[in-house]
Amino acid sequence: MRRNLLRPDDSTEADRVTYVELFFDLIFVFALTQLSRYLYENQSWEGAFESAMLVLALWWVWVYTTWVTNWLDPAKLPVRGAVLGLSLVGFVVSVSIYESFGDRGIVFALAYTVLQLGRTVFMLAAVSRHNPELRRTFTRILAWLALSSVFWIVGALLPLEYRLPLWLIALAIEYLSAGLGFRVPGLGASGIDDWNLSGPHIAERSALFVIIALGESLLVTGFAFVNQESSPAGILGMLLAFAASVAMWWLYFDHSERAGAKAIAAAADPGRIARLAYTYVHAVIIAGIVLTSVADKEVLTHPDAEMTLSTAVVLVGGPLLYVLGMLLFRLVVARELLVSYLVGVAALLVAFAVAFTLSPLQLGAVTTVVLVIVAGWETVVRVRRGTDDEKAG
Template sequence: MSQHAERSSSPRPHLGRVRAEPKREDRAVTTLELFLDLVFVFALTQVTAFMADHLTATGLVQGLLVIALLWWSWTGYAWLGNLVEADEGVARIGMFAAMAAMFVLALCIPEAFDDLPGGLDGPVVVAVCYLVFRMLHLGLFYLLSGDDSGLRGQLLRFTPAVLAGTALLLVAAGTDGAAQTWLWAAALAADYGGTWLGGARGWRIRSARHFAERHGLIVIIALGESIVAIGVGVALLPISWPIVVASVLGLTLSGALWWAYFDMTALRAERAFAATPDDDRARFGRDAYTFVHLPLVAGVVLLALGLKKVLEYVGDTEAHGLADPLKGVALIALVGGVGLYLLASVAFAASAGAAVERVRLVVALLLLPLAWAGSALPALAMLGLLTGVMVALVAYESLRDAEARHRLRHEDGHAATSA
């Protein structure tokens, strides 16, 4: 009997008196989880707009902190949806409540650090929404843990980090300036660090397929945000050849990032994840997916910001000339976003047990001098150069790994299906 069959035939976990359906090994992502992701993608568009309106080093750091906050909110429900079916019983009600909290939080992102005149206090609303989101997540996990003493113990170790992070965020809402930014960083450090120090053994991964697919879909959503940024950047401008060229280059660059993740890396990781013994799956899920996918998503959001600014440069001829180069934060976002994505993909492959992708690592490091040289290149030329580098990278990897790719995507896939 295959390992998959053994897991599928294992006894269903007892969930006490709470009505819920345990997640099965062969179950895919539910439509309700995709519904939550729609709220998440709206939040990402809000972050891109926030950074575009605060195009300074401080604005960039604050935008990255908001991404980390949103990611930690989202990923908790990826773990919850792997314990039970998200669209069944009490989990369904909890998911809708979580969507409401995230949506209100996303609405407040433009004033997450600086309250706008009138209405409610924006930073306080963000902090309260995050508190509600995390308390819902923690409470649902307690309800659904049933008689699982290992999971209950993990939740007890996890709770102080949740309380510390949310408390610091509430304190930050009452401050401003550098102190507020540092308190945000401290809140996230407490949340992330507490999870790391609490270990992973008590957490449960019931379906490797679901967990891997969940994170793959969120990468797609982030890449979709980069395409949305292209359209938003020129929505009110008359179409022109520079806009057409920049749009095609931006789409090609986003496609190259898709290729770098989905062509082989994601499949290899999912196979390694599925083959991991149950006792080690939680550690694998925490390291390779929960932690490493944050810089993947952050890199794409930074790229979206860079693309938005490039389209503004080439489209708004009254404010910019075609010879104008990207400078400062916009250039860092464009090139640094791709570099961060590549470094995260290397870490993802390595955490899944694959060999270190040295070529990607070298290309990511070479982007540093490229960013320096890019300050003298027209924005459109810089985008074309960056796109060419990424297309060359994925073309080289595809030719180099052609045989291994065929086995992974066809022969090994058929074998896994028939096992």
């Protein structure tokens, strides 16, 4: 650990996403499928809170690891070994997440806290000799994570009725600490907005996670389709699910991903954009994708069933969260309040208002059409103005 493990400045290596980082991301494909399965089988208000908490916890693990590999160079053996070790612990998180509110609660809590604390301790050891400011920052982060770990572990050990509130407190501690600059009495706060980050690396890593989440959505849809007999309703449901995934891909990658990457690369304060747009706002985007995958499975499994409140919330909530997340993302990175996204949010709220006059298949068709219209709107406007991707945003 006497070696300087930080990424080299002013070189292509500073922004490069390495293969070991992509290997770490593979864990989350399985984790997201388990989250979708859990939410599908627990469509209640309690299940919704539990699923939301698990999505946010999983995202927080990924975000913190991405920030660490933004500073450290995964091409160097100690860092690569640490990432592989984190991958193993993350795999334990993934296989226990479905039963986290059951018999594997303590396994999930221990794996989660070991991953969070272990990664932070490794970061402290890696930067202690070479970057005093990062050392102070991660000392503060370690203090906050140690506090949240108490609630994770105690929540897993106490009777089940205490688990959700205690884990929500733990998660709130972790999310709020970043917003407070990891302020610790006697140690002060970290100037997150002034952090020297690789903006292109953060942007590319986040975009890759969106791709992983969309892939998980298609995986869930595919398994749901092959596990039932072919029917016109099933085929239409599968096509609607594919169209929704394409629309969500288009919303993010047609122009928004490029706009975000340019904004964070050119920003004088990349830490601010990384914290707001690529940490908090992206949590909303990922939650929208996960919820949409549950909606696709619901349409395939019960296309003509009577509409229930939980089904309506799932079918409309996924696309609504995604469009709202994209609206906030563009507002933060480009200071644009796009009319197309506002219209999309309004249209989805109207769809929810009339949901109980429709079947799940019909409501799924409506939400997919809204996503397709919103996705195409900005592209049409940009093409008519003669603005290409290289000049836009």
